[in-house]
Amino acid sequence: MIVLGCNGFSRVSEFFSERLGATGINKHYLLGHDAAAALLIDGRLVAAVEEERLNREKKTTDFPVHAIGWCLEEAGITFDDVDLFAFPWNWTPEVLDGIRDGIRASSLSEEAKTRLLGDMADLFEQVVSHEAILADFEARTGHRPDPAKVRFVPHHLAHATTGYYLAGMKDSAFLVSDGRAERFSTLAGEIRDGRITVFDDTATGAQYSIGTLFSCITRFLGFVPNNDEYKVMGLAGYAEPPSPNPFVEHLLRLHDDGRYTFTEPLRTDDLHSHDALFEEYFGPFEDTLEYTSRVAAAAQQMLNVATAHQVRHLEKRTDLDRLLFEGGVALNCLNNTPMFEGSRFEDMQVSFGASDTGITIGAAAHAWLGHAGTGPAEILAASAPVGPYLGPSYDEAAIEEALEGFAGRVVATRLDDDEVVERVAQLLTEKVVIGWFEGRVEHGPRALGHRSIIANPGFDDIKDIINTRVKHREPFRPFAPLVLEERAPEVFDMGRKTSSPYMTFVFPVRDAYKDRIPGAVHVDGTSRIQTLTDEGTPRLTALLRRFTALTGTPCLINTSFNVAGEPIVCSPTDALNCFMGTEIDHLVLGNHLVTKTDAAN
Structure with a gap:
């Protein structure tokens, strides 16, 4: 069983540039970054590489034609040898309908709603639908996968499976948190014997994404969203969070079911939707260490509070003692240590592929685990932790x-x-x-x-x-x-x-x-x-x-x-x-x- 996972879109950067002005430091603001490919053979990960390593464009969103080519060459195979093609997105018409319903119910003006509805319909048709993804694959590789061999894996399930597979496929609870998937920003559940159970009531919509909010703050501080969040983490060490913290006291709302919301929902179509609110909390922006570190420390505390709240609820829902934390938010290492130490879980793992760099691995593993021929014996045979040294080597x-x-x-x-x-x-x-x-x-x-x-x-x-x-x-x-x-x-x-x-x-x-x-x-x-x-x-x-x-x-x-x-x-x-x-x-x-x-x- 040979499974090829791939992530990347030929036109996603162009689309967001044209429709949302996502250029320059804003170009990674939404989806499609971290293009990559990965190859599993009989459950063993034999090759994985990010497209940026080969095309030399940092955090490239482009279709991973070089990464796919290298993976196939490394294994000595062609497209005809591949049994399954796995993509870490599942944009269905039902997903699009849900997004449209959310836009119609929003507080946007009618003009803004009409424009955004059109943008989402075009994004679906031109970039992210099943047909658009397969057409992109064919246009860039010359190969059209047999539809019977294609698996579209929901983005957050790809994240969860990445953590599960790389950690050795032991039964685990999971929390996924990132900017956004098809519709949601966080998801929790369990993985037992390779099968995922999602706690549906834990799903948080994209308009309440702690990952996107942190990216908005990253952008507000003058850095590249979906890329420079680690700079905000670094700045946070230079100050104590303000007391009271306006992010925690006024913006974040924790709910009894383990979810959280914001008093002012995000507008992912507006890169600056919360800038005025940030200045209301902290005063007009100042490009000084004192100002930026104070905002960073406040943002870090807010993220810690939100994820700790999710983990406390997850602890009540599962009897498993191992936690997998995946998604872009899981790269916030300042949050991970107190999150684990404050939990009852005996172990917590964050993989080297926690962000979208790793979802091709997760998509391929999810497709393999879901194949009719993959049973307990096959899972056991492949159940060893996987190290990160998976890309090209040079003799x-x-x-x-x-x-x-x-x-x-x-x-x-x-x-x-x-x-x-x-x-x-x-x-x-x-x-x-x-x-x-x-x-x-x-x-x-x-x-x-x-x-x-x-x-x-x-x-x-x-x-x-x-x-x-x-x-x-x-x-x-x-x-x-x-x-x-x-x-x-x-x-x-x-x-x-x-x-x-x-x-x-x-x-x-x-x-x-x-x-x-x-x-x-x-x-x-x-x-x-x-x-x-x-x-x-x-x-x-x-x-x-x-x-x-x-x-x-x-x-x-x-x-x-x-x-x-x-x-x-x-x-x-x-x-x-x-x-x-x-x-x-x-x-x-x-x-x-x-x-x-x-x-x-």
Whole structure:
């Protein structure tokens, strides 16, 4: 059984640009971002990659023609070998009717209603309907899938299945929260033996989306919605939320059934619908750290309150002791730790594919699990946690070819594995920044050790050096530390968590280590950590062990190998271009240690 999952639309960005003015920093405001493809063979995930890694357009919405092509090539198959084609959207005529009913019942003017009704009808017909998706697939690939082989998976069920599949397919409760799916923004339920039960009364409409509201605040603060929410999280550490918090006291309404609403519903057709309300709460916008951090802290507290309310209700509905949290809101790691610690669940997992980067995996897994030939034995055979290293890798010949393209500009030294670890560990005892490139590209929005920039967190100014000289981004942005899983509780107050391999949880740094790893400690005394094991990232783990032995410092800084506005590097040439365009000191490219010619002389 071969299942291909794919997400992306050729015309969605163009449509929202024409109809809603979603251009520039607003271009990711609604749906269709994070185009990708994934391939399952007999329940095993053999390939998955985001289109942005290949077409080099960050958060691209385009049809994933390169990602699909790579997945098929990686497996050595063609479209004729694929048994099921899975799409993580299910826009049916009934969904469109529901959206129309909501527009007609809204407080919009008749003129605005007429315009929006027309826009939604055109969006359905031209972009997201079953027929439009299949026509897009055929236009971009030359292949028209047999309708009997096609599965349209509701967006939130794809999210839930992503978490379930990647965590090893153990019975779990789930909460999905994001900007919007076909109609809803949150959904909760259970997955038992591969079958999903949705608690229908937990569904929250898109007009009350905490994810979209957080994106509106992101936009209000001058950042890119559906992309820069992590900047708002970073800013939140610079202030305490106001007391009383107007977001919590005046905008958010919690209901006894576990849902929440807003006193002023969102208008997803208006990118600035709540700007006046934000200024009413906080005063006219000021581009200052004091103002933006106060708004960010208030927004963060509101999101924490809303999701904790949902979890308390979910606890009453299920007897399962494992929680999966998926959707874009689940990437808000400031929320995840208190959400888990305040719950009765024994474990909570947030996958590396929690945002729309992972829904192609979930759609493919959902189609496989729903196939008549998939039973308990097949699920058991495939039931192991899946790591994030799923994308393209490059052999020695590809690396050497890329290096030849930079002849005269770089000097490369070929090392064996032990020499790489020893040389790089020695370099990291100094105030240097190193690009680290190995193995398959990681899936998801965060670099997890295969396409990373690493540095020694023991220097007070290393964060400023990386932000300004390498990443070209805001100085308030924090960096994540790598730490050995067995030593993590010694350095961080991890509460009930024992690991955090995907940077999805934030923990306080213990007092004894705050002065030892200042470059990896945020202003509020916390860190978003990545725990390492020998099984997960053997060479990077060996490097950290050696570095710790040399310095006594049990952490390394890890940030994504890219600059602001660009996707994480994928190929050796991508890595070399980023290396040459920044003040990165050294590059580890597979087993080659690379320096710039001017630095070598």
